[in-house]
Amino acid sequence: HVDGITVDSRGTSCGDGLDFDGGENVFIANCRFNCGDDAISLKGFDPKFPIKNFVITNCVFSSEWAAVRIGPEAACDMRDIVVSNCVFENCRDGIKIQNCGDTVFENIAFSNIVMRNVCRPIFVTLSSYCFSKLEPERPRTGVMRNIRISGVSAIMRAPLCQEECPDRNMSLVSGLPLHPIEDLSIENFAIEAPGGEANENIKIHFPEFFDFEKHYPDAAFCVEPEWKETLPASVLFLRNMRNCHFSNIRMRVSKPDTRAFIHAENLSSCEFDRIFGQDSPEAFSLIRELGGEGNSFARCVLENASNE
Secondary structure, three states, rough: EEOEEEEEEOOOOOOOOOEEEEEEEEEOOOOOOEOOOOOEEEOOOOOOEEEEEEEHHHHHHHEEEEEEEEEEEEEOOEEEEEOOOOOOEEEEEEEEEEEOOOOOOEEEEEEEEEEEHHHHHHHHEEEOOOOOHHHHHOOOOOOOEEEEEEEEEEOOOHOOOOOOOHHHHHHEEEOOEEEEEEEEEEEEEEEEEEOOOOOOOOOOOOOHHHOOOOOOOOOOOOOOHHOOOOOOEEEEEEEEEOOEEEEEEEEEEEEEOOOEEEEEEEEEEEEEEEEEEEEEOOOOOOOEEEEEOOOOEEEEEEEEOOOO
């Protein structure tokens, strides 16, 4: 039980706030974090000690990396994690969930979160990167399912975004072709993104970045030549997902952008309802769908646009 503490490690290399290697029945409330690395990090290096039954509430986070990070070191299952009623400000990443092990991530909920000056409000990946230097092969890919993100308000103007990867300030959810992320929902999400991309010849097709064994799956992206180009979405990049739901999402950009607001690739049986994009009259589209099947779109509106 952690209540009412302050952790100040800003400017310290690897200056995390609270790190957990496994753990059950943990309650963290009324705390303030100002950290040089992840503020709260949930990881697991021993399959016998899972991450389970975590509640994080009424906290304020500032971090040079992630506010709350789940994974990517995942030798154990991680489930039943709730984060609510928090403020994330001046962070590189807000909600960061990454599974790189043959394990299960499920029943994870983030609700009532206010973000200010955050580069990537949502960053969720399922990959098969191998952390062990002793194993000759990568582990089997794990499972990521039943993730709920609701009631989030985010402003993405952050100096950190421009220092390393100016085109990577976006939200991203990405699984693998044969291992999609399942049953994820984003609801009641209001976001203001920087925008400003005026190139009409944006590259659309990218390799499956998170399946590369040699690259640590972090948000900066700037490790593979193909991924150093501008990504084809101004707000949200979605790839390899199944049975997911997106509703009441309101997006706007500070500067007009020629990219689609949402790039959705290899999605199946996903629902989009009440999706709105504003203040980008030259946007390619509200949602660009590539390689999807069985998806539904209702009440999706690109406002003040010259393109249909």
